[in-house]
Amino acid sequence: MTALPEKRFPSTADRTDRTDRRLAMRGVVEADLPELHRVDQEAFPEEPYHYFELRQSYDIHGDRILVLDDGQKLHGYVLFVTTSDGYVNWVKSLAVTPELRGRGLGRRLMLEVLRRLRAEGVHQVRLTVEPTNATAITLYQSLGFSFEGGVRKGYFGPGEDRFIMALGL
Ligand SMILES: CC(C)(COP(=O)(O)OP(=O)(O)OC[C@H]1O[C@@H](n2cnc3c(N)ncnc32)[C@H](O)[C@@H]1OP(=O)(O)O)[C@@H](O)C(=O)NCCC(=O)NCCS
Structure with missing residues (x-):
């Protein structure tokens, strides 16, 4: 496998162009499910999706999962689902494997999601984020x-507080 380049620290103006373009962004396929599960476990070691949840997500809205692929392995994914009225999209999950963080890949996934949703005429994008997840919040x-209001106590059950963040398109 070709070694990936060292991380570099670009200027703000360069921020959308610094990702490793050898990683293809593409729609998920069924054969990706084991890799998708691995990436999710690496990104969310404390609360990864069960395999069956990823399988169901794939079955129901597999066209709403984008992955980053180096040709051999996956390195990230985003799962974004639009409500049945077509008005709101929820970004349910965004993940980049630990060794490739800080290279603009999370931003690249999100920018593609926003581009697609704008083209589709979706009005608003929403997501939840842990109050301690400074990296994701900054992104x-x-x-x-x-932020839409303050911290939502127990949003995902006892002890699982979340912020809701929203963006009008
Ligand atoms: C959140 C996550 C997807 C970001 O992916 P990433 O590829 O590392 O992010 P990027 O390199 O695209 O950085 C995007 C922005 O995030 C912010 N950011 C990145 N690393 C950061 C860090 N260590 N500290 C603070 N902010 C950081 C910066 O604003 C950065 O933009 P800039 O560098 O152009 O200024 C990744 O850290 C991850 O998978 N984390 C674990 C899973 C998770 O928390 N997912 C989000 C759930 S809501």
Whole structure:
């Protein structure tokens, strides 16, 4: 496998162009499910999706899962689902494997999601984020998302507090 380049630290103006373009962004296929599961486990070691949840997500809205593929392995994915009225999209999951973080891949996935949703005429994008997840919050804010109210206590059950962030398109 070809070695990936060292991380570099670009200027803000360069931020959308710094990702490793050898990673193809493409729609998920059924054969990706084991890899998708691995990536999810690496990104969310404390609370990964069960395999069956990823399988069901694939079955129901597999066209709403984008993956980053180096030709041999997956390195990230985003899962984004639009409500049945077509008005709102929820970004349910965004993940980049630990060794490739900080290279603009999370931003690349999100920018593609926003591009697609704008083209589809979706009005608003929403997501939840853990209050301690400063990296994700900074990313979302830099894309224009803002907090909708304060911390939602127990949003995902006891002890699982979340912020809701939203972006109008
Ligand atoms: C959140 C996550 C997807 C970001 O992916 P990434 O590829 O590392 O992010 P990027 O390199 O595209 O960085 C995007 C922005 O995030 C912010 N960011 C990235 N790394 C950061 C860090 N260590 N500290 C603070 N902010 C950071 C910056 O604003 C950055 O933009 P800039 O570097 O152009 O200024 C990744 O860290 C991840 O998978 N984390 C675990 C899973 C997770 O928390 N998912 C989100 C759930 S809501």
